[in-house]
Amino acid sequence: MSDEQAPRPRRLRFGFAGLPLVAFLALGAFLLHGLYLAPEEIPSALIGTTAPEFALPPIEGRPPGLATADLAGGVSLVNVFASWCITCRQEHPLLMRLMEEDVVTVHGLNYKDEPAAALGWLKRFGDPYDRVGADRNGRVGIDWGVYGVPESFLVDARGRIVCKHIGAISAHDLESKLLPAIRAAKAGEAVEC
Amino acid sequence: MLRVLTVLAALLLGALPAAGQTTPEVPLADAGLEARALALHREIRCLVCQNQSIAESNAELARDLRRLVRERLTAGDSDDEVTAYLVARYGDWVLLKPPFRAATALIWLAPILLLLLGGGLVVLWYRRGRRDAAAPEALAADERARLERLLSDGDAGA
Incomplete structure (x- = not known):
């Protein structure tokens, strides 16, 4: 009987006692969300801007080189690669397929590589590139905001960077992200990526 | 012994900065x-x-x-x-220190907001604690009756 008086203050006290639980759940929700983020993928500052001004010589013995002017006039995929880059081998067959099936023009940016090693690599795994610029000191890479190899940039017919892929392109990335982007860019539509 | 340790420490410290660099x-x-x-x-x-x-x-x-x-x-x-x-x-x-923009406002303001929230809760808690202590709950009718019964029992026993 005397218990009937108690519930009012007890309920108020429970409001405070429940606070750590609520805070913990909120923190847990944030951390759970964090598990599915990819902090190693830094969003590019160059999306929607014109490709940086540059002119690179070819890898010695494999002309032609690559310059900004080459990127205007058609949709192209600029692929940053190096013979010392192991994950580049993983995406290489897909780049070969893009070239063989004439899906999109693929240009190469050979990042900090020895010419002989780069030539040997292209001979061994195949050469999917239309033009390749040799970026021996990595300075053009910095202009493109490159911070790891491989990276790939989709450039539209007006020479603007419309999409960037960080890391090796997987078959899934190609199907779900790059191919739709390439199709949209070719149709002159806005690219979402 | 101490001298040997000093020399070793000096060697180690001297070697550290050079370790990570391939070209000077x-x-x-x-x-x-x-x-x-x-x-x-x-x-x-x-x-x-x-x-x-x-x-x-x-x-x-x-x-x-x-x-x-x-x-x-x-x-x-x-x-x-x-x-x-x-x-x-x-x-x-x-940039290690992000600029203050609409998108980064929460990062910069979060410490102040959390401090205000925490401080507010402490004040609220403290005030309620004092109010509860100052004004004890009045006894219900049946409790008062029981209390009087207990007190009168005590008188009878003594």
């Missing part, structure tokens, strides 16, 4: 410029090892960026121009 970095001859370069290095985030500045990181890209900062300063850039140059290529991400 040339500091700028102008001491003022070099000081500005080193200060900038500490503010620019390494893109490879994400929570280090390029001054701390021994990644190759960090070394390239350190060299780039020195080049820009030598070419006559101001500190802000150097950071703008890097932000244009890598975004705000490259």
Whole structure:
């Protein structure tokens, strides 16, 4: 009987006692969300801007080189690669397929590589590139905001960077992200990526 | 023994800075410029090892960026121009201290908001504690009856 008086203050006290639980759940929700983020993928500052001004010589013995002017006039995929880059081998067959099936023009940016090693690599795994610029000191890479190899940039017919892929392109990335982007860019539509 | 340890420690400390560098970095001859370069290095985030500045990181890209900062300063850039140059290529991400913008407002304001929230709760809690202590709950009719019964029982027993 005397218990009937108690519930009012007890309920108020429970409001405070429940606070750590609520805070913990909120923190847990944030951390759970964090598990599915990819902090190693830094969003590019160059999306929607014109490709940086540059002119690179070819890898010695494999002309032609690559310059900004080459990127205007058609949709192209600029692929940053190096013979010392192991994950580049993983995406290489897909780049070969893009070239063989004439899906999109693929240009190469050979990042900090020895010419002989780069030539040997292209001979061994195949050469999917239309033009390749040799970026021996990595300075053009910095202009493109490159911070790891491989990276790939989709450039539209007006020479603007419309999409960037960080890391090796997987078959899934190609199907779900790059191919739709390439199709949209070719149709002159806005690219979402 | 102590001398041996001192020598060993000196050797180890001397070897540490050299370990991460493959080619030596040339500091700028102008001491003022070099000081500005080193200060900038500490503010620019390494893109490879994400929570280090390029001054701390021994990644190759960090070394390239350190060299780039020195080049820009030598070419006559101001500190802000150097950071703008890097932000244009890598975004705000490259700065260890993000600028105050609509998108980053929460990062900057969160400590103040949390302090206000926590402080508010403490004040609220404290006030209620005092109010509860000052005004004890009145007894219900049946409780008062029971209390009187107990008191009268006590009188009878004594």
